[in-house]
Amino acid sequence: MKTLFDLRVKQTEEMVEAVKSIFEEPLKIVRLEDPITPCIGCWNCWLKTPGICVMKDQMTTSYSDYVNSDTVILLLDTAQGFINHQGKVFLDRTIPHYHPYIDLVQGECHHVARYERYPDMVFHYDLEGLTDQEETVIEDYLVRMAFHFKSKAFRLVGNGSLQLQPLKNRKANNHAIAFGSTDPMDRLVIYNGSPRRSGSNSALILEEVQKVLGDRVEMRDLKQEDQWEQWAEAFTGEKNVMFFMPLYVHAMPSHVMGFMEKLQASAGGISFFMQSGFPESSQSHYLEAYFEQLSIRLGRTYLGTAIKGGMESLQMRPEKARTSMMEPLVKAIETLVLKGEFSTSDIHQLARPVRFGAGVQMLFKLVGKKFINSFWDQKLKANGAYEKRFERPYRA
Numbered sequence: 577m578k579t580l581f582d583l584r585v586k587q588t589e590e591m592v593e594a595v596k597s598i599f600e601e602p603l604k605i606v607r608l609e610d611p612i613t614p615c616i617g618c619w620n621c622w623l624k625t626p627g628i629c630v631m632k633d634q635m636t637t638s639y640s641d642y643v644n645s646d647t648v649i650l651l652l653d654t655a656q657g658f659i660n661h662q663g664k665v666f667l668d669r670t671i672p673h674y675h676p677y678i679d680l681v682q683g684e685c686h687h688v689a690r691y692e693r694y695p696d697m698v699f700h701y702d703l704e705g706l707t708d709q710e711e712t713v714i715e716d717y718l719v720r721m722a723f724h725f726k727s728k729a730f731r732l733v734g735n736g737s738l739q740l741q742p743l744k745n746r747k748a749n750n751h752a753i754a755f756g757s758t759d760p761m762d763r764l765v766i767y768n769g770s771p772r773r774s775g776s777n778s779a780l781i782l783e784e785v786q787k788v789l790g791d792r793v794e795m796r797d798l799k800q801e802d803q804w805e806q807w808a809e810a811f812t813g814e815k816n817v818m819f820f821m822p823l824y825v826h827a828m829p830s831h832v833m834g835f836m837e838k839l840q841a842s843a844g845g846i847s848f849f850m851q852s853g854f855p856e857s858s859q860s861h862y863l864e865a866y867f868e869q870l871s872i873r874l875g876r877t878y879l880g881t882a883i884k885g886g887m888e889s890l891q892m893r894p895e896k897a898r899t900s901m902m903e904p905l906v907k908a909i910e911t912l913v914l915k916g917e918f919s920t921s922d923i924h925q926l927a928r929p930v931r932f933g934a935g936v937q938m939l940f941k942l943v944g945k946k947f948i949n950s951f952w953d954q955k956l957k958a959n960g961a962y963e964k965r966f967e968r969p970y971r972a
Contacts (some may be wrong), residue, residue, distance in 0.1 A: 755880035834953030853888030
């Protein structure tokens, strides 16, 4: 079965007919016309109802179409030089199709497959308004995401008559723009991009930043969507801003993209900070590449992107150990505010390891894999879901 998911705001029959002409067998058409509920990072699909999302919307009802297809075609809109928030939330919401368990692939952490096979992924997105660099960033991100999702990646290209083009996973084109600098900051506005309303690692880290820098920083939680219009208007007059977020399916959480779509070009400095559960910083390079291009689109001085992996265990640590773990992140932001630039040495240190070497990979296979995955088993047992951990609820 082949399924076309039409995620575009303006859903035209012309494009659907053009896609149909590429494939020999009939397509099932799924039009996700209603807004998809963003993933909230509750982990219920991993730890309480394995493989099953708690949301009750059109996305949930289409899970079986996705899982049971041999090919899925995604028609995507773009905004602000990236796939728009509706496309991003679709990808975020595919998390239930994978386990929380971790394996190492080419020196990087990957989530273990829940199902025995996954559909090929075919992407089409409008190039209007994109620079060549932005087009490359989008393609690299989509291929990377498909690679982690155990899927082969293809792209439909061309005007009018479409052609199916196979895609290969490649390294992100990050560090294409050097970190800039500005004057020491009297005030830095930090947007918290965590999908959770409370209790997130991002919130804990930013609380420590607030303690150190006081009124020199202003925190804004992007889950407060009723404030978006006001904040987007204020953005044009803010001298220095930072977006702080967890890595989410190799990019920003979908609601962060939703807010970014509202921003207008303006003078000032812009910086980014990503923390993730994956220890290696290479996982974040695809989003870093986008943020570099976003700074150009917004006409702002790019002050850089800080990346810190291995933060999954933060909340499980004793208070003293937790504070010590957060200290280098807080220090990096403090330096940015007080000096008007990131410390290059601090940023490089935060980003280690970029990938795991052969020695670590061998050690992981011998003892690390069992140790890390036992953490998830404990959570599943605590929730009475351990016996259901390998279920495949959406397989026909």
